[in-house]
Amino acid sequence: MVSCLFTPINIGRLTVRNRFVRSATHDYLADDRTGVVTPAQLELYGRLADGQIGLIITGHAYVHLSGKASPRQIAADDDQKIPGLRKLAATVHQTGSGSLIFLQISHAGRQTKPGLCGRQPVAPSAVLDPKSGVLPRELSPDEIDELIAWFIKAALRAREADFDGVQLHAGHGYLLSSFISPHTNRRLDSWGGNWENRSRIIREIIRGIARACGPDFPVIIKMNATDHLAGGITLEEATNIARSLEEVGLAAIEISGGMNEAGLGSVWPGLRPEEEEGYFVPLAAAIKKALRIPVMGLGGIRTFRSAEKMVSGGQVDLISMSRPFINQPDLVRGFQAGKIEKSPCLSCNKCFYPRGIRCVQKSVSRQSV
Ligand SMILES: Cc1cc2nc3c(=O)[nH]c(=O)nc-3n(C[C@H](O)[C@H](O)[C@H](O)COP(=O)(O)O)c2cc1C
Numbered sequence: 001m002v003s004c005l006f007t008p009i010n011i012g013r014l015t016v017r018n019r020f021v022r023s024a025t026h027d028y029l030a031d032d033r034t035g036v037v038t039p040a041q042l043e044l045y046g047r048l049a050d051g052q053i054g055l056i057i058t059g060h061a062y063v064h065l066s067g068k069a070s071p072r073q074i075a076a077d078d079d080q081k082i083p084g085l086r087k088l089a090a091t092v093h094q095t096g097s098g099s100l101i102f103l104q105i106s107h108a109g110r111q112t113k114p115g116l117c118g119r120q121p122v123a124p125s126a127v128l129d130p131k132s133g134v135l136p137r138e139l140s141p142d143e144i145d146e147l148i149a150w151f152i153k154a155a156l157r158a159r160e161a162d163f164d165g166v167q168l169h170a171g172h173g174y175l176l177s178s179f180i181s182p183h184t185n186r187r188l189d190s191w192g193g194n195w196e197n198r199s200r201i202i203r204e205i206i207r208g209i210a211r212a213c214g215p216d217f218p219v220i221i222k223m224n225a226t227d228h229l230a231g232g233i234t235l236e237e238a239t240n241i242a243r244s245l246e247e248v249g250l251a252a253i254e255i256s257g258g259m260n261e262a263g264l265g266s267v268w269p270g271l272r273p274e275e276e277e278g279y280f281v282p283l284a285a286a287i288k289k290a291l292r293i294p295v296m297g298l299g300g301i302r303t304f305r306s307a308e309k310m311v312s313g314g315q316v317d318l319i320s321m322s323r324p325f326i327n328q329p330d331l332v333r334g335f336q337a338g339k340i341e342k343s344p345c346l347s348c349n350k351c352f353y354p355r356g357i358r359c360v361q362k363s364v365s366r367q368s369v
């Protein structure tokens with residue numbers, strides 16, 4: 001019998017060939033000065049597509065230089081980036097594996113440094129990040145309008161470059177995440193206060209992308225359902241926000257959590273027992289009850305059997321992974337051939353390697369598939 005993980009699912013008007021998603025993963029491989037796609041990235045994405053992952057989400061691409069989060073980060077901030085992005089999408093599509101590719105679009109907000117983004121970081125409110133020491137500048141209402149336009153233009157560039165869709169990064173304390181979090185959004189105007197106001201910016205972006213890119217270009221989101229901080233976003237608020245985004249056309253949602261200043265981010269170190277894989281899946285399952293759109297489960301999922309249970313049990317619709325695909329881009333093919341039961345990734349986090357992500361664990365064996 002075919003596993004539920006190898007059955008198709010629709011996201012908007014697109015069909016994803018299986019239930020595996022490569023969660024957005026910054027690769028430190030773009031040109032550092034410009035954010036232009038490099039040959040090393042084409043090679044990486046070619047390998048991921050050869051591995052038959054249903055949906056590949058790129059690392060976060062900054063929509064404006066003020067939102068650059070990391071060295072060697074990919075960019076979608078002007079039209080000069082379109083030819084490189086087009087090569088990236090074509091590399092995935094030309095493998096013939098049927099993999100789809102979405103561009104994750106992002107602004108770092110207060111989680112960057114002047115040395116990276118060339119100015120004082122910006123945020124909904126001037127709330128000090130005690131971990132980095134960054135005190136951001138509060139955005140004016142005109143600047144919020146400008147930000148919305150940057151996201152819409154970045155999505156338009158992705159569409160022009162033949163990406164299949166975009167994912168908004170509203171997790172991990174970056175700008176959109178800091179808007180929906182009551183900890184970082186203390187505004188008293190129509191962009192702050194209750195959950196409706198705090199999430200207004202995201203609804204404006206989704207509506208704007210739909211107007212600019214049309215109904216065949218799905219917008220999905222990666223969103224925090226917890227910041228791991230007292231005074232941060234609650235599950236109830238995240239559920240209400242998710243429902244409001246679905247109403248304006250969101251096509252799918254990936255549930256994540258964490259914020260830099262919380263100490264506990266989204267990339268938890270260490271292996272857990274099989275029954276505890278999917279550390280954000282309970283939050284995703286709770287939110288799924290209020291939605292009709294597909295929900296992606298995430299966080300330390302390593303075993304085929306536990307992934308299958310999450311989908312067959314109706315907790316989530318898709319299985320999202322990042323580090324296992326750094327370790328082994330053809331993991332899905334190995335699962336399907338029955339040659340691999342569990343990713344050998346140790347969750348040691350040593351792949352945050354500033355000269356280009358890679359699995360540095362020489363002891364981790366990769367079975368050939
Ligand atoms: C090297 C590295 C880079 C990452 N970059 C991004 C990113 O650009 N955008 C994002 O939303 N999450 C990013 N993440 C988080 C992952 O997408 C994922 O949410 C997290 O690692 C948990 O999944 P996993 O246990 O399967 O690795 C990154 C993770 C790693 C290890």
Ligand code: SF4
Pocket residue numbers: 323324326327344345346347348349350351352358359360361364
């Ligand atoms: S370095 Fe290798 S084993 Fe360690 S988390 Fe990264 S991919 Fe997994």
